[in-house]
Amino acid sequence: MKTTNLILNASNINGGYGKHQVLRDVNINVGAGEIVGICGHNGAGKTTLLKSIFGIQPLTSGEVVFKDKDVTGFNTSKVTALGMSFTPSDRPLFRDLTIVENLQLGAHIVKDRSLIADRIAEVMEIFPILAERRNLLAGRLSGGQQRQLSLGMALMVQPSVMLLDEPSLGISPAVVEKTFEIIKDLAARKGMSVLLVEQNVRAMVKITDRVYVLRNGEIVLEESGDDSRKRTDWWQLF
Amino acid sequence: MNFDLVAQLAISGLVIGSLYALLGVSFGLVYQTSKIFHLAGAIPFAAAGYAAVWAAKSLQLSIWLSIFIGLAAAVIIGVLILVLGYFPLIKKKATLLSLFLISLGLSVAFPNLLQIVFGVDNLPLEVYDAEGNPAVPFANPTYASGFLTITKLNIVQVVSSWLLVIAVLYTIKKTALGRSITALRTNPAMASAVGINNKVVYLVVFSVSSFLMGVAGILITLQFVANPTMGLQWTLIGFIAVFFGGITSLGGSALGGLILGLLSSLSGIWLGSQYAPIVTFAILFLTLLIRPQGLFGKEAI
Incomplete structure (x- = not known):
């Protein structure tokens, strides 16, 4: 699938933990302003892929290009x-x-x-609950509020691309929908791209422009958001 | 009860407790940031004392220059332990036990190195006048009131220890560096995700901790002498102060040090001073038994 105005391109990514190879020749890309989802079974390598792109997990081979700059091996x-x-x-x-x-x-x-200070004010405008509780310890917030705070923290660097690892984890189903709406709204409002790893496929595909399916460390499917929303056989892909 | 004796022991306890507080904060800073049980903190402690003695005796430098060289030696050796000892192991994902064993090995080996280089003699930190006569710095004047005496050095020890403790606590609470340290301590993965360079924070923390160890080493050498085993002998009590006060609280570690110093000194009312180490370890044992999180800590190790 061809994407114009690529902002992030990870090619031929191989990596893992010691001798245990997790990622095998993974190729994914994200266009400017695009929301891209990655789904797959437990242990498929989704989180490792995000960490590898961000530089937390070293690659054994491959290349990560961000805004036309080779950032392979850069620290976080x-x-x-x-x-x-x-x-x-x-x-x-x-x-x-x-x-x-x-x-x-x-x-x-x-x-x-x-x-x-300006950016904190801006984040608090987006998430008013954070303004109300500004001096509260983060550990005392509800699961959904903690997610809002974590998104707010990401916004503090005004990113061009947000990498989000399972934003639905630990929050109630009703709040999951709202959280994904917020992510979509933020991406549109800020002109940001989002690369999203998620187990909750049904919630994810409601907001993604494109989806990759990862199985045993390999990309087995790439399709448009529209096609993914029509798909009913997700479990067979996993 | 002899109240003059109690008051004098309380003053001694305050002095010794202030030094324990400094050692406790130094150890607690490294432990909280890295979870490394940094016994090798004893090395910058002893290195500072020996380097200052060497500068004053062999180079005939003034006390302030000798102290400067002692502190520089402490920071350099502390950073070398991190860079050459811990970093390669951390890169290989070594366990905390492995890091502790390296730390233990270094702290046991270093006194032998000091013996080889400087001999086994006790070395006082003295400065020399133009005629070559030695004098102990800060020894005078001595302030006396009735049976109570306190030296200028005691005042320097108490004031400099608490100024440094307060400076560290303020930095942790109020500055960006402090927030980075707290971030690394509470959630290293997230610290990395927000772009905190763990290595840089570790370097800063080990430099500061080694500096504090160095100050304590020099303040103690000024009062007593430098000898090869001084590092472990003193810093072990600093570690006890941390567990007594609470490993999760730097302020608690400092207060733990002060209380420990006062208790071990005041035990002299009933027991001879030779029992002070036994009292100290008894306090540690009872703390771990009754309140494993320490007096001011939130969670036990």
């Missing part, structure tokens, strides 16, 4: 400075710090204090 602070954010699935915030402190840490690479 460099990749973040270029405009990529990563929100992990598990504990995507600092529970012992307040909401404001979490947002400040989200902007760790930003040095201009007034800019940080």
